[in-house]
Amino acid sequence: MIKEEIVKDYLKKIKPVDHMAKRRIMLKEAKSLKISGSLGILDTIAKQVLSIKEEINPYNFKKSIVVMAGDHGVAKESISVFKSSVTGKLLQKISEGKAPINAIANTVGAFLVPVDMGVTEIVKSCPTVLNMKLGYVTNNIAKGPAMHRGQVIEGILKGIQLVSSELLIHSDIIAVGEIGIGNTTSASAITSLLCKISPEETVGQGTGISLDVQDRKINIVKKSLLINMANPDDPIDILTKLGGFEIVGVVGVILGAAINKIPVVVDGFISSVAGLLAYRMSQIVSEYMIISHLSAEPGHKYVVQELDKSPLLSLGMRLGQASGAGLTLPLIESACAVYLKSATIRESEITAEDKNI
Template sequence: MKLLSKTIENIEKISIDADGNIKNRFSKLAIPTGSLGRLEEFATIYASIKGALDATIKDKVVFTMAGDHGVCSEGVSAFPQEVTGQMVKNFLDGGATISVLAKHVGARVVVVDCGVKADFKPVEGLKIKKVGYGTGNIAHGPAMSRNQAIKSLETGIEVFNEELVNGMDIIATGDMGIANTTPSSAIIACLTGADLYKVTGRGTGLDDIGVEKKIKVIKTALDVNKPDPSDPIDVLSKVGGFEIGGIAGLCLAAARHRTPVLIDGFISTAAALIAFSIEPKVNDYLISSHKSTENGHKTALEKLKKRAILDLDLRLGEGTGAVLAMSLIEAGVKSLTQLATFSEAEVSTPCVTK
């Protein structure tokens, strides 16, 4: 709890372009005013977080947090639980989607075992931070103890702090955990008050009957555990997941160190809601990378007041949408810092009209 408390205490409020220097710089570039659209927004957010007009992006990292879920035994996923561990190995072998897309944008992948129901040998690129061997079945009781919930949050903080020495200008969050859309729906329903039908989707590919069953399981979980919406750690412990707590911890640690966070899809956004509920100032550091097709993602983004960068009908997780959005953040930053001004390019400035 000490690490969590210290991290929260040191998160600062961000003022976007407080002195107007970023807007002034864009006004001098040899382009029509506002012609770069949202790229200017991305650059403004990034430079404001970094507190530097000449901020650059060199070191990009995606953290893919993995954990298993006891609720999988309720038949809420189209895939068996052992796929979580199998996919972790695929990440490490470089054959997974996140491995390919991260390489495409020049980001390094850090895979974290937060609570997979399997053991792994220590290898490069893997951090073994197991809080437990999968969570409890939330349809029958709490996912974890309160101490485990705090530990999962501190796991995310620890892995972020450990990677600082390797350089991190911007990070992306990712997840792997069969059945983890179920606890994510429960978290979002609890923290937003939204109807379960609005925040529960097909996950890895459930049919209509499967979705109805999933909704019933989530309703049971909320009735059995009665998570307290005013206590985000209670919500995490009652209906969350180890990797969800880990992602929330990452968000808190990144904010503590003034590092922008590209949150991925549905699961990452549920985790971001946990972090936001713990410390609202963390929201200043969060950037929504894409709009997932999973039900409930829109509801969670509305709660955070975020507008996603991409809308590509993605719903894979792993951090895939977040790393794709990294290239656009970088494009915005390079536009701010590398484009020539009117005077430098010897281009005439716009005519003033009355």
């Protein structure tokens, strides 16, 4: 209970974005060559980021990507194309710089932080992977709770403390995502619970499963909801009953970003579920959160609607690894640069005589 009180104390540190900062950005836009609203959704996001981080240097935009990894006991139900051993093997490749997210991070110029929140396979010789293990695999949610409440509290605190550490505290923006075979099953169960919709609406094909396996996955989600009876008004209980170690970590990172006044770009379905849980813990978190893309998973749209957010991209992605969030970073950086680097109307010597109407 002591650690749970610490989480509550952290939540009290989350403050709304300064409304005067928002006003200053709007006044700057009014004087700029950039026509108001001309960047579409990027306009909204650029204003959001610059209201949070007024002192951003457009010539040194510090971008970070966090990838949380964890294994799921429910993977034993064979509801994925891959066995759970693949999580550790993928984390190994991330540590070697050879995974898709490494290519994205290198291309967009982002600092990559892979984190082992609870992977079964031991990743060999990888000083680049942070060890924040809560365990080696969650319990099978089709048979009972995924973990203990204390593990959830510990994981949230670790995520908050990671953002508060020297590794990430100087970031202008953080993208967060995850890997974990079986985690779409957990995410679908949580979505069904929080959004009050049936598993038939939330369960997709994940890593590319057949329709027969998808039907089995739907039944597993129904079973996990019935057995665990998670309290929909208690995010920590939901994570305890239906979550994953990496999902817990993502919740912590999102809360940590809000606490430290850093914009956080959330990846796809699973990470957005973590975002919704963080939002249920503190609604102010929404002011710091950006949804990077709408994934191919059917449950994602319900989570986005619940958050009242507009995803920046819709490309049918389902790669995971914070890939979608990583790909949006240069778009957000460019949009912010437009606000910060564009000449003013006065500097351009544009007057009323230059208008037709």
